[in-house]
Structures are given as structure tokens and as C-alpha cells.
Amino acid sequence: MPPVNDQFERTIVAPAICAGVGVHTGRRVRLAIRPAAPGAGITFVRTDVRDRDNRIPVSGEAVVDARLNTMIENAAGVRLSTIEHLMAAFAALGVSNAVVEVDGPELPILDGSALPFVQLLDRAGFRGQDAFQRVIEILEPIRVEEGDKSAALLPCDRYEMRFEIDFPTPVIGNQVVDFVVDERTFRHEIMAARTFGFAHEVEALRQAGLARGGSLENAVVIDGDVILNPGGLRMEREFVRHKALDAIGDLYVLGAPLLGRYEGVKAGHALNNQLVRALLANPQAWRIVTRAPELALAC
Incomplete structure (x- = not known):
């Protein structure tokens, strides 16, 4: 393409x-x-x-x-x-x-x-x-925290993302990705990373009437120190790559691409949305620019 x-x-x-x-x-x-x-x-x-x-x-x-x-x-x-x-x-x-x-x-x-x-x-x-494409330029740092979890948006001259996770199982452990969010990187390093969960959590969710459509066909499932999927993982650090995938989608509810750097530590959908709302609540921390062929025009 x-x-x-x-x-x-x-x-x-x-x-x-x-x-x-x-x-x-x-x-x-x-x-x-x-x-x-x-x-x-x-x-x-x-x-x-x-x-x-x-x-x-x-x-x-x-x-x-x-x-x-x-x-x-x-x-x-x-x-x-x-x-x-x-x-x-x-x-x-x-x-x-x-x-x-x-x-x-x-x-x-x-x-x-x-x-x-x-x-x-x-x-x-x-x-x-x-x-012309409208872009959200981050002008001042915005950060939200919840215990040992955090998510932040920082000024940057391109769209970058760093994500870190840490799970007390050798199957996952500590994983980090740091990349430029663009089409090429997404296609080659991010898009195929699957959602994941733990076998005991899946059972609890089903008892609560959730995860009814979940299976080894649409999630990586971990039981103790074992990955249950017959084919194993699709790529190195698939777990943190999927968390980055989620963050890209969660941030796009803003309605435009970002000109800034996202940094997430153990963050999930809820913290990502808190970050979105914190950004919207601080209009001095961002502005809309329009990508014209030769220049960026402040709106």
C-alpha cells in the first residue's frame, strides 16, 4: 500500500x-x-x-x-x-x-x-x-497517575510512543517498546499483536457474564508460566506491543493525529481516557494545527 x-x-x-x-x-x-x-x-x-x-x-x-x-x-x-x-x-x-x-x-x-x-x-x-489534515500539537506536558500506573503526553516534533509493562510471570516480565507512530511501524511491529489475558481471569469474567466470545482464536491466554495458544506468540514482546496498539486507538478518540510523545507505564484503557480528558481540560497545553503542503497553520 x-x-x-x-x-x-x-x-x-x-x-x-x-x-x-x-x-x-x-x-x-x-x-x-x-x-x-x-x-x-x-x-x-x-x-x-x-x-x-x-x-x-x-x-x-x-x-x-x-x-x-x-x-x-x-x-x-x-x-x-x-x-x-x-x-x-x-x-x-x-x-x-x-x-x-x-x-x-x-x-x-x-x-x-x-x-x-x-x-x-x-x-x-x-x-x-x-x-488539510488537522493535527493536535502538544504544547505542555499532561500526566495522569493511578498507583504505579501512569500515562503522559509530552511535546515532541513527531508522534512517538513509549510503553512499559511489568507482570510477575516469566512469560511476560518487564517489556518496553519505544517507536515512532507511523504507518510503516504500525504495519511491521504493532498491528498483529493480540490482546491477552490470564486463564483464571477469563473464568472470573465469564462468571460475571463477560468474555463470552473469548478464545484461543482471538487472545493470547496465559496459565501460570505457560502460554496456552498452540502457536505461541506471533512476535517478540507481543504483550507490550498490544498495549501500545490499544493506546493508539484510545488516543484517536481525540479526532486527529498527535504531534507529541505518549509515555505509558502499566496504563490501560481507563488511564488512557483519563489522559484524553485531562488534555481536553487544559486548552493551554495543546493546539490544532493544519498540515498544509509547505507550512503548518495555527487554527
Whole structure:
């Protein structure tokens, strides 16, 4: 695929359609991604909801639950969960505008990574639009903490990310990734990293009515010091790479790519959304710039 031209907004050429099960509901859902006009942003539509407004525009404020995944809700109370992997694919591939139709309360988990969404978007094709790309430039550090977990956004002349995790099992241990967030790096190092969990946690979630669609087909499952998946891991440090994937998707609810550096330590969806809200609450810490061919214009 040709590289993203980050000077202009981008959408897809043709509808992209797939189906799968939700990792928590276990319900089979159909998903269709459609092109959208310049400036429209990303909007999800619950096509199974017909008695009220079923459109959910993505924004930092739309996130209402981020304990196990990223869930968004509109003013009519219509919710949709597990958007983060598709949002990460949109962010990395430079998709500014799209309408995503889904006929259930949760996006399909597919293989637990962003790879199937990238393949879906690649088949649909990409089209540049007649609007300069808006970028969020970080001007002052923003940081949130919760115990030994933290997430921060720092000024930087490009979009960078560092993520660190530490689990008391030799299967994971301490892992760090530090990279430039761009399409090439995402495709080669991040997009195929799968979500993961521990066998005892999966059982507890199922008893609580969650993780009904989870399996070794869509998650890396660890039992003690053993990885249960027959094929093992897809790549070195797959666990921390997936956490970085989640962060890319969680931050893209801001509606534009970042010009800044994200640093996360043991952070998850909830802390990432706290960081998003902290940024939005501090307008002096950021500004919107427009990527024109020869210059960046402050808006």
C-alpha cells in the first residue's frame, strides 16, 4: 500500500464489510465501514437500534466506560464497546473520516489484533480528500497517575510512543517498546499483536457474564508460566506491543493525529481516557494545527 499523505484528510474508496463475534457478549455482529465526507470524523452507527438516535460520533467525552475496553455512548444512551482496535487501524492508516455501521453492542474481536481491520481497509482502498489534515500539537506536558500506573503526553516534533509493562510471570516480565507512530511501524511491529489475558481471569469474567466470545482464536491466554495458544506468540514482546496498539486507538478518540510523545507505564484503557480528558481540560497545553503542503497553520 502507498504511504499515508499526512497533508490531507483521508477516507476509504469503497465499503468494507466483515462479521465476527464480540469478545465479551459472544454475539455475532456484522460490521460495515463506509466512506465519509471531509471533516466528518469517525462516527459509529448501531443499525440494530431503531427507536432513537443510533449515531455515536467519536470524541473523548463520548467514552463512558474503559475498564476492559473502550466504550462510547451518545446522548440518547446508545452504547458501543471494544472500538479500540479499529480506531488504532484508522489512526495508523490515516483514515480521518468514516462511518462504521454495526448491528450489535460490540465490535467483532476478530483475531484480537488490528491486523484484520487493516486488511479490511486495504481491500477497500484509500482516497485523499480536499481538506488539510488537522493535527493536535502538544504544547505542555499532561500526566495522569493511578498507583504505579501512569500515562503522559509530552511535546515532541513527531508522534512517538513509549510503553512499559511489568507482570510477575516469566512469560511476560518487564517489556518496553519505544517507536515512532507511523504507518510503516504500525504495519511491521504493532498491528498483529493480540490482546491477552490470564486463564483464571477469563473464568472470573465469564462468571460475571463477560468474555463470552473469548478464545484461543482471538487472545493470547496465559496459565501460570505457560502460554496456552498452540502457536505461541506471533512476535517478540507481543504483550507490550498490544498495549501500545490499544493506546493508539484510545488516543484517536481525540479526532486527529498527535504531534507529541505518549509515555505509558502499566496504563490501560481507563488511564488512557483519563489522559484524553485531562488534555481536553487544559486548552493551554495543546493546539490544532493544519498540515498544509509547505507550512503548518495555527487554527
